[in-house]
Amino acid sequence: MKRHALCALHDLSENSTRGFDLGEDSRPRYIFIVLRKQRVYGYVNRCPHLGATMEWLPDQFLDYQGVFIQCALHGALFAVNSGLCLRGPCIGASLQKVRIEIDNGQIFALLDQSSKL
Numbered sequence: 001m002k003r004h005a006l007c008a009l010h011d012l013s014e015n016s017t018r019g020f021d022l023g024e025d026s027r028p029r030y031i032f033i034v035l036r037k038q039r040v041y042g043y044v045n046r047c048p049h050l051g052a053t054m055e056w057l058p059d060q061f062l063d064y065q066g067v068f069i070q071c072a073l074h075g076a077l078f079a080v081n082s083g084l085c086l087r088g089p090c091i092g093a094s095l096q097k098v099r100i101e102i103d104n105g106q107i108f109a110l111l112d113q114s115s116k117l
């Protein structure tokens, strides 16, 4: 398990999202985080429908109202706290969670080096 520093907790505001590429050796490993009600949720940035990356614009992963995570390609909606698809072509499927740790005001992602992202 490798710990990757992402950003400071105070860099995020409520309902803000941010994407990261934690890849090494030119192999991308895209993830994103969401701050909601003082909790940080992390997911692999890959839609369970067709495997697309999900942001509308850089660091924009939520729907227009800022309630759900939304895939930009076909509009699937996912719950922020579980990653479960609630509406769209992959309903019932889930985003892959990324373990997040907050240490001394810094947000870290914990990734298994052998897992494919």
Ligand code: FES
Pocket: 047, 048, 049, 050, 051, 052, 071, 072, 073, 074, 075, 076, 088, 089, 090
């Ligand atoms: S690739 Fe995300 S909804 Fe189709």
